[in-house]
Amino acid sequence: MIQSAAPSCRRWWALGFAAVALWVDSTSGWTTQRPPMAGLRRFQSSAWYMSSSSTEKPTTSGTINGGGGKQKAASQPKKTAGIVYDAQKIRNFSIIAHIDHGKSTLADRLLETTQTVAQRDMEAQLLDNMDLERERGITIKLQAARVLYQARDGEMYCLNLIDTPGHVDFSYEVSRSLAACEGALLVVDASQGIEAQTLANVYLALENDLEIIPILNKIDLPAADPERVAEEIEATIGLDCSGIVHASAKTGIGIDDILERIVQMVPPPPAATGGPFRALIFDSYYDAYRGVIVFFRVMDGEVSQGDKVRFLASDAEHDVTEVGIMQPNQVPVDCLHAGEVGYLWGNIKDVLDARVGDTIVLAKEYKESASKGKSPPIEALPGYADSVPMVYCGLFPVDADQYESLRDALGKLRLNDAALSYEPESSGAMGFGFRCGFLGLLHMEIVQERLQREYDIDLIVTAPSVVYKVKKEHQEEFFIDTPAKMPDLGRNDVALEPYVRMEVLTPSEYNGAIIELGQERRGDLIDIKFLTPTRSTIVYELPLAEVITDFFDQLKSRTKGYASMEYSLIDYRASDLVRLDVKINYEMAPPLACVVHRDKAQSIGRRLCASLKDLIPRQMFKIPIQACIGVKVIASESISPMRKDVLAKCYGGDISRKKKLLQKQAKGKKRMKSIGKVNVPQEAFMAVLKLNE
Numbered sequence: 001m002i003q004s005a006a007p008s009c010r011r012w013w014a015l016g017f018a019a020v021a022l023w024v025d026s027t028s029g030w031t032t033q034r035p036p037m038a039g040l041r042r043f044q045s046s047a048w049y050m051s052s053s054s055t056e057k058p059t060t061s062g063t064i065n066g067g068g069g070k071q072k073a074a075s076q077p078k079k080t081a082g083i084v085y086d087a088q089k090i091r092n093f094s095i096i097a098h099i100d101h102g103k104s105t106l107a108d109r110l111l112e113t114t115q116t117v118a119q120r121d122m123e124a125q126l127l128d129n130m131d132l133e134r135e136r137g138i139t140i141k142l143q144a145a146r147v148l149y150q151a152r153d154g155e156m157y158c159l160n161l162i163d164t165p166g167h168v169d170f171s172y173e174v175s176r177s178l179a180a181c182e183g184a185l186l187v188v189d190a191s192q193g194i195e196a197q198t199l200a201n202v203y204l205a206l207e208n209d210l211e212i213i214p215i216l217n218k219i220d221l222p223a224a225d226p227e228r229v230a231e232e233i234e235a236t237i238g239l240d241c242s243g244i245v246h247a248s249a250k251t252g253i254g255i256d257d258i259l260e261r262i263v264q265m266v267p268p269p270p271a272a273t274g275g276p277f278r279a280l281i282f283d284s285y286y287d288a289y290r291g292v293i294v295f296f297r298v299m300d301g302e303v304s305q306g307d308k309v310r311f312l313a314s315d316a317e318h319d320v321t322e323v324g325i326m327q328p329n330q331v332p333v334d335c336l337h338a339g340e341v342g343y344l345w346g347n348i349k350d351v352l353d354a355r356v357g358d359t360i361v362l363a364k365e366y367k368e369s370a371s372k373g374k375s376p377p378i379e380a381l382p383g384y385a386d387s388v389p390m391v392y393c394g395l396f397p398v399d400a401d402q403y404e405s406l407r408d409a410l411g412k413l414r415l416n417d418a419a420l421s422y423e424p425e426s427s428g429a430m431g432f433g434f435r436c437g438f439l440g441l442l443h444m445e446i447v448q449e450r451l452q453r454e455y456d457i458d459l460i461v462t463a464p465s466v467v468y469k470v471k472k473e474h475q476e477e478f479f480i481d482t483p484a485k486m487p488d489l490g491r492n493d494v495a496l497e498p499y500v501r502m503e504v505l506t507p508s509e510y511n512g513a514i515i516e517l518g519q520e521r522r523g524d525l526i527d528i529k530f531l532t533p534t535r536s537t538i539v540y541e542l543p544l545a546e547v548i549t550d551f552f553d554q555l556k557s558r559t560k561g562y563a564s565m566e567y568s569l570i571d572y573r574a575s576d577l578v579r580l581d582v583k584i585n586y587e588m589a590p591p592l593a594c595v596v597h598r599d600k601a602q603s604i605g606r607r608l609c610a611s612l613k614d615l616i617p618r619q620m621f622k623i624p625i626q627a628c629i630g631v632k633v634i635a636s637e638s639i640s641p642m643r644k645d646v647l648a649k650c651y652g653g654d655i656s657r658k659k660k661l662l663q664k665q666a667k668g669k670k671r672m673k674s675i676g677k678v679n680v681p682q683e684a685f686m687a688v689l690k691l692n693e
Helices: 040-044 103-113 131-136 168-179 196-207 226-236 255-265 363-371 400-416 441-454 508-520 551-558 598-615 655-675
Strands: 020-023 030-033 078-080 083-085 090-097 143-150 156-163 183-189 211-217 278-287 291-300 302-304 308-311 316-319 322-326 330-333 335-337 341-345 359-362 391-397 421-427 431-438 459-461 468-471 478-480 494-507 524-532 535-543 564-575 577-584 594-597 623-629 632-639
Touching: 090 103, 090 168, 090 196, 090 255, 103 143, 103 156, 103 183, 103 255, 131 441, 143 322, 156 255, 168 196, 168 278, 168 441, 168 564, 183 196, 183 226, 183 255, 196 211, 196 494, 196 564, 211 226, 211 255, 226 524, 278 400, 308 363, 322 335, 359 363, 391 400, 391 421, 391 441, 400 421, 400 431, 400 441, 431 441, 441 459, 494 508, 508 524, 508 535, 508 551, 535 564, 577 598, 594 598, 598 623, 598 632
Parallel strands: 090 156, 090 183, 183 211
Antiparallel strands: 078 083, 143 156, 278 291, 278 359, 291 341, 302 335, 308 316, 308 359, 322 330, 322 341, 391 431, 391 459, 421 431, 468 478, 468 494, 494 535, 494 564, 524 535, 577 594, 577 623, 623 632
């Protein structure tokens, strides 16, 4: 202990010292105690309070902490070092919204207002910690953070905040976030109004039976129209907007009102059942030094450092090296109780041991239940529905020696991105690689870029495709996830392609342009709804293959960026589909094959050949490019050879000498053409994406 004279203030924050001083009484001076982690930022946001001799209520940094001792009795409040755990003071909530409506900025203001992060450490989009997120200005991964807030009633509350992505390709991240919460902040741009992903996120929140708090953001913009947008929310979603919060996350307007709404409207976690410890994994990632870091929500019981835990899906057991909370940096604590959100790690090196959606239990409780003959010993939590990939493509390493590195990288990436699926694939032209499934084109681009940046792997990515069904006569139907596997269909064979139901929200003046785009993409117009006199919803059913290429780009182009869309898979429907093969120098190029509708095959073949002609570099010999259906060539182009002037040194003489040189050159080019290899650049494999332009 260190004794010193008591200063005039009742609480002293150490600046840069690894100690926090607690006032004991007016005569005994100061006692200092070393917190679990040194550093001001670590313990300022932790709950370190005055000793029991002080009766003054704390005014900063809360009365709830994930750290605490073991539960002594169910009827007694849990206390450790003056800290009281009370599940009724916990609020778990997510922030959901359309892209660019201000989710991450609102999360920044909540962290700043509650002093969870020191002012000097604040930066824009604090929870977006990936370089890709900052460069693109979007949220890709869900991020959790705990804040302590003293409400106007004088009580201290623990708020567990989860920031979510807004793009439709990352809706699986949103669904996992909502499953760990009891409430959701629905953020709507006061100038833009309801967008497609706003509705999609609301439906997800309603499916999880969450309390939804609507918030009008960006009210400081000149174009903001809060009254109109509030009426739109009431008419479209059915939420009561009579007391809707008007806020500006950028300037801090309305942040205190939002915090009060969270405390008043979001219900606390369900009361603990008194059963064994169970926790739901909602995210994880791989750390090179600590192994797998698991993020989870405690449903029942409690877990402490030193416990041995069991993952039910993999039956793996590991000792807990550390448990903690996110503030938003990881802060170790002694114990986590029911209703709390935190992380743990325990030198888990196998990425398959801790899967998203799995249930964590204590190994000793599991063995005790098993010894009593219970089956199953501990009931697993419902977890999450598996994501269904919408788009497939091939990933091949440029260097064949990097195949194992690519396998390891995909395994670690899948730990952090549960919507990613992959399986080994081999190609005569590309070598060994993987067939990967994604939720959309943006998801595919992000995974490709993360593999190249985080794992330093050079990749060749084939053109994306969807999963088709084929029913051959007298055979069971089977799935086709790559165009190269599409068989030649007989007269009685049927090919089916996936269809999606798409809702497009747009200003009414662009309805004609959107209907025209839908017809070009073989869509069926289902309905047009006018939300307001100036905004409408257009519902289409169209093939997924027409959506995954450049539909979104065309939609934004034709509506000057004002339209937004959201789609979901509905069923498979029969179509007249054919496999369009590409031959380069008379050799088949399977990665460039695509499945198209027969009516569009010839026009697509011509554009594909023309694109490849511009993208493939010239060689010393002529390169023919052909688009074929079966053995029939429906389009062709040729790349002219580079010409070397062999007559440059012949200033005169007999013409037969010149002819002999030209004939010799022609023979050489013919021989080169028969044995020469054509290097196809990466851009050529993505040429299929632009065939609809």
